[in-house]
Each structure stands twice: as structure tokens, then as C-alpha cells.
Amino acid sequence: MFTIRTLNNIAPIGLHKLPDKHFKIDNNAENPDGIILRSFDMHNMELNDRLMAVARAGAGTNNVPVERCSQRGIPVFNAPGGNANAVKELVLTGLLISSRRIVDGSQWVQSIANSETLEKDIESGKKNFIGPEVLGKTLGVIGLGAIGVLVANAALDLGMDVIGYDPFLSLESAWHLSPSVEKADSMEEVVAKSDYITIHIPLNAKTKNTFNDDLFGKTKKGARLLNFARGGLVDNTALLSAMEQGIISRYITDFPEKELLGHENIIVTPHLGASTPESEENCAIMVAEELRDYLYFGNIKNSVNFPNCTVPYNGKPRITVSHRNIVNMIGQLGAVFTKYSINIDKLVNNSKCELAYNIIVCDNLPENEAELIQDLYAINSVIKVRLLK
Template sequence: MYKIQTLNNISPIGLAKLPADSYSVADDVDSPDAIILRSYKMHEMEIPKSLKAVGRAGAGVNNIPLDKMSDAGVPVFNAPGANANAVKELVIASIFIAARNITEAVKYTEALEGEDAELSKLVEAGKKKYGGFEVPGRTIGVVGLGAIGRMVANTCIDLGMHVVGFDPGLTVDGAWQLSSKISRANSVEEMLAKVDFLTVHVPLIDATRDLINADNVGKMKSTAVIINLARGGITNDEAICDALDVGKLGAYVTDFPNNRTKKTPKVIGLPHLGASTGEAEDNCAIMVAEQVKDYLENGNIKNSVNFPNVSMPRGTAHRLVVCNANVPNMVGQISTIMAEAGLNIHDMINQSRGEIAYTIVDSDTEIPQRVVSTIKQLDGVMIARAIQD
């Protein structure tokens, strides 16, 4: 029986992927084999010695101490792309809301007073003030072309917009999923002066903090709209609000409002709605539950943010998984220990990522616990675990 601790409310549809006959799932589990969470901050949490995996039912992992998990040999899984459609839809909505001055127009209308005849005149006056503009033919810059950025870019092409994309880490597979009509920028700065809209879809790391800042926001059109539904801190709110205050920017849509943005006209603040649809929460929970289950039952790793992706079909009922420092001759030592125990290797795979290496070995016969214990004692080994049906 595997024990799973939930640190947030996780979609029951996702948790249903962990069958009750093999999994005990609760928020107060002692010595959990895995933790599944959403936004709970784990940085100050004492990590259980029993922990084998962490599953983040979402994309960002800023709330998880990755270095601490890597040192303990614990893979951290996330759910890239599971909430992409939800975020994409809100980006597209934000484009129209900003272009047509919807929030300002609603506030204007709600504040109207007087008899119907008088209101009718005021409504007509508001129509002239808040009419806005249409999006076909406008240019949008998309920073970050992962699952969300690609969907946003392709949808904007379908809307008749010109799209400029920037992502130095774009993969070949990712590029194949992009419309051929999308132009490529070599830097964020290169696109700033061209765009009517700018949307960011990158994680918050040192390299992306204050990506849009006081030094470069001034390069944008005075009518340009900035959209940040990714992470607070990627865009510098102070710099953007300062530009809005003096009419050097058109609007700012943020999913991470604060006291500075609240008091600035032309800021459209949302309560972190990006991935908050029921469908997105279900999709994220399903994906991460399946990944954690596959790791616990088969040792396979998919969509880990700190471990290499390593998967191998079960060739036998007897499997050994080992996580270790990425140093020479580790596979040789593992093979030697198994051979000395009379174990024949049916199949094996080894992959590395940075300082971490991970090995899966299928044996034709049962793997004794003494073999696992001997491998655990090798210098550099973080975890060794036998999985046997």
C-alpha cells in the first residue's frame, strides 16, 4: 500500500487515478511515499525520510525546494500543458478586454446616474470614449513558446494578428507545433518597439525576473498592452505603472495585482485566474497522479523538473531503480553487484541530467534486499529501490 499526502485540495478526478486498493490518500498521512500539491509552500517543511516523489498539479514549481529534493533523490513531477488551454483562453480574453476598454467601460456604465433619457445620452458619450480598436492586423509579441505560448501564438494567427515569438530554449518538437506565419525575434528587446501587445509565458527564475522593466518598457508604443498571466515578478509593476501614469503605455493585464497596480488606471487586475478552471485543475491532477503512480509502481520518470526523463517497459516482474550522482563507473558498479549476486540483467537504461543520473534495471529473477542495500552503500547513491510484482 502506497501512502500519498495531499497538501492542497486536489481534484478528485485526478486522485481517482490512484486506486484505493493500492493507495492511501489523505492530507494527514504519516511517512508518505509521495506528496501531491498545488500552491502549498514546501520550503520550510521538514521532508519525510519516506518520501519518494513529489507531484505538482500545475506547471510552476517555485513553491518546492528543488535542490533539497534532488539531494534526497526525490524526483519532482509537474503537469506541463495540462492547464495550457485555460491560460490561453484568458490571454485571448485579455487581448479583447484591453483593446475594447471593457473594464473601464463597465465601471463607467455602473457609475451612471439619472433618468433613462439622461442615461441614454451618457451611454452615447461613453461609446465615443471607450470604443477601442480591433485586433486583426495588430502585432503581438509572445515571450516563451512552451505549451501555453504556442497555443497563444497559433490562436492569435487565427485571429488575423501578426505574431512575433521569442524563446531561446525552443525545442525542435515545439517549433513543429508553431504556425509558419510566426516571426522569430532574437531577443525581447528586439520585439518591444514592434508590438501592440506583449504576453509573457516563462517561469520566474533569476534570468526572467524583471524581464519587462524600467529600462525597456519605454521602448514600447504608448498604446501597447502588456499581459502577465505567468508569474508575478516577471514584469516590473512599478515601472509599468509609472509608464501608465504618464501615458506611455496603453494598458496592463496582470493576474498578480498589488496595492500599486490597484490604484493605477488602465491596470486590469485579475485574482490569479489563469489556470483556475475546473477543467484545468482536473487535467493537472490527472497528469501528475498518473506520473507519480508510474514512478512508484514502475520507476519510470516523465515530466520531472529535476530528474532526467527515463522510461522503460516492464520486461520482467523484477525491477531495480537507482538514483546517484552523475559520476563515472556507477552503472558498472551496479552491474557488478548484481552479477555477483547471480542476477541476470534482462534490460537496462541509464540517463543523466546535470549532476543526477538515474538507472532502471530489469532482472530475470527476484532481487534480494541485500543487493539493494549493497547498492545503497555505494558512494554517490541517493536512492536504490526494488519494485517487484
């Protein structure tokens, strides 16, 4: 029986993927085997000794202490693409309201609700809310992952020219990206050509403040900037300066920060990107299935810190070993299995940056299983060992 703790409200359709026969959902468990969360900040949480996996029902994992989890051999799962359509639709909404001054116009109409000459006032005042069409304009898409590809393709359907940049474009994204999207060699090329710019890259130490004074200095004058990825990707001080200079005419973001509020040409939404019932259900289902497959069989898919590594279950026992990615580990592991006369049916070893993960399917196990596990832990660089029968 695995105990799973939820740190946020998780869609029931996802939790139903964890059957009662093998899983207990306990929102107050002090020593859970697994954790499922959405936006809860885990950075100040203690990671209990039994914890084997963390599953974030969304794409970003900034609220999870990924490095601490890695040090303890705990995979952190996420749901890439689970909320992609929801964010895509919000980006398209942002694209249109950045042009047509819909929000401003709506607020103005409400402000004159008590006018005795309402119809006349509206007809005379609507000229203050003129905005351009997006048809024929150029949209620059920085980051062509699951969301960026959907946005790029949808913008083509709106009649826009689209230019995209992603130095790490995956094969899967390339398959789904329309050939009509122009491929740029740099972000500088994108911002110099684009009337509208939308950001779809992760936030990390390398991407923080991607939009800074230098990049704004290369941006086409009057561009509209959309940020539905992460707030820290844009240097707010540099942004406000670029707006004063007329480089950025409007900024639409889903990440409220105090210095962005109260500006006429900045529209801020309250982090609504994945706030649809469909998105929450999709993400909950994905991470519950990932968590279940890992706890049952040791399979890893969609982990941000460990490599994908899956072996179909064939009824035989398996041992999983996570370790630091150094040379001669397979030889050292093999020596232990030889010592206990274990015949290996299948061994899969995959690595991701500094970590590696093995699934070893065994034809037999020794009587002294505890000693086997102890010997595996005695290998330098081994982080976590699990025996699954």
C-alpha cells in the same frame, strides 16, 4: 499500499486514477509515500523519510522545495500543458480588454445605474471608452511552450501579425507552432516591433525581472503588456516608470501586488489562469498517472528535477537508482550487480543537469536483497535506491 497526502483539494477524477487496492488517500498522513498539491506552499514543510514523490497539479513548481527534493532523490512531477487551454483563453481575454476598455466601460455603466437619463448618459459617455481593434496589429509572444504556442496560433486566427521568441524552443512546440509566426532572434526585437506583448516563460533566478528598465527602454511606445505567467517576471517599479513615460499604455496581469492596484491603466485579475474545472481535472489526471507510474514501476515522466526515464513493465523485478551525474557511475553500478550474479535484462540511464536516473530490469535477484541495496548506497554519489518487484 502507498499512502498519498493531498495538500489542496484535488479533482476526484484524478484521485480515481489511484485505485484503492494499492493507494490510500489520507489528507492528514504524517509520513506519506507521495504528495499531490496545487498552490499549497511546501517550503516550510519537513520532508518525511518515506516520501518518494511530489506531484504538483499544474505547470509551475515555485511552491515546492525542488532543490531539497533533489537532494533526497525525490522527483517533483508537474502537469505541463494540462492548464494550457485555460490560460490561453484568459490571455486572449486580456488581449481584448487591454484594447477595448471593456472593464472600464462596464464599471462606469454600473456607476450611473440610478440615472434618470440613463440611455442619454450612455450615448454621450461611451466615447470615453474607445479602444483599437487587434486586427492587423502585432502580437509579440515571449516563450513558445505549450501556452505560448496556443496563444500565438490563436492570435493569427484573430488576424494579428505574430512574432515569437524562445531560445529553447522544443521540437514538440515547433511542430505545433504555425509557420506564419515570425521568429525573432531576441526579446529586444520582439518588444521593439510589437503593439501587444505577452509573456510565457518560467520564473527563476535568471528570468526574474526580465522586464526591467533596460528592456522597457527598447519597447515600442504605447505597447500593451500581458503577464499571465508569473508576477516576478516584471519589475513593478520599472513598469510604473514605463507607464508614466507612455512606453506601456496598459498592463494586464493575473498576479495581484499592492503597488499595481488603483492604477487606471492596470487591470489585475486574482490568479485565474488555471481556474477552470476542465483545467483542474486535466492536471489532476496527469499528475496522478505520473505518480502512479513512478510508485508502481519507477518510471519518470514530466519531472522538473529528474530526467524522463521509462521502461515498459515486463513482469520482471527492477531496481531504480538516482545519483549525481558524474563519470563512471554505470561501471560502479555494474560491478555491484556482477558481485551478486544478477543478469541485467535492460538498463536505461538518463541524466538531467546534475542528476541521473537508472532503471535496471533484472532476470534474477539474490536472496540477500538487503545487502545488495546496502552496497548500492555505498557507492559515492548514489542518492536513492528502490527495489520494485
